[in-house]
Amino acid sequence: AQTVTQSQPEMSVQEAETVTLSCTYDTSENNYYLFWYKQPPSRQMILVIRQEAYKQQNATENRFSVNFQKAAKSFSLKISDSQLGDTAMYFCAFREYGNKLVFGAGTILRVKS
Amino acid sequence: NAGVTQTPKFRILKIGQSMTLQCTQDMNHNYMYWYRQDPGMGLKLIYYSVGAGITDKGEVPNGYNVSRSTTEDFPLRLELAAPSQTSVYFCASSYAGGGRSPLHFGNGTRLTVT
Numbered sequence: 001a002q003t004v005t006q007s008q009p010e011m012s013v014q015e016a017e018t019v020t021l022s023c024t025y026d027t028s029e030n031n032y033y034l035f036w037y038k039q040p041p042s043r044q045m046i047l048v049i050r051q052e053a054y055k056q057q058n059a060t061e062n063r064f065s066v067n068f069q070k071a072a073k074s075f076s077l078k079i080s081d082s083q084l085g086d087t088a089m090y091f092c093a094f095r096e097y098g099n100k101l102v103f104g105a106g107t108i109l110r111v112k113s
Numbered sequence: 114n115a116g117v118t119q120t121p122k123f124r125i126l127k128i129g130q131s132m133t134l135q136c137t138q139d140m141n142h143n144y145m146y147w148y149r150q151d152p153g154m155g156l157k158l159i160y161y162s163v164g165a166g167i168t169d170k171g172e173v174p175n176g177y178n179v180s181r182s183t184t185e186d187f188p189l190r191l192e193l194a195a196p197s198q199t200s201v202y203f204c205a206s207s208y209a210g211g212g213r214s215p216l217h218f219g220n221g222t223r224l225t226v227t
Contacts, residue, residue, distance in 0.1 A: 043201065045205075045218035100172075105155045
């Protein structure tokens, strides 16, 4: 079974600084997708960024970028120029060709002013 | 365009009661999903559907039932509520399977069973 591990239950960062959230996963598949979702206190699930495993180039969305290491099965999220609105729970998720999206346990990120 | 709409937002049930969590989407998505999120945890898949009339079990289906009579609606039924079903429930939809199209989530239903 596929598993997703987020080893950092909580992290803090000062406003305007950079923070990296870690994620590792386990799969025997070669083609799959990886995602980072943000869940603010409003409880809404918001897609932050997506990476396709067959693409070697790391995905980037404005201040958010990933470091995808396929051989190491690692998929970390870097948030640059952190803002107070980035305070949220962040979930790493994995989806192979099938229909099941598997989530990690999440990392609580607190941005401090 | 409302996206994915879940009702109710909150509900308190007594042990043994039944209820249906409603989910509807107006994006003409074929795929729909039900997840539960326990405190401090990630989301776990309960059931999913790849189209009207087709449903399948996810990781944690016990104690739940679903139906998909239309493309728009995907209700989740709890027949005999138990304290272990206290959780936040999310409905989601996507246009296609795999990772080609992202999931769109509803705002969740917080259910407490006492």
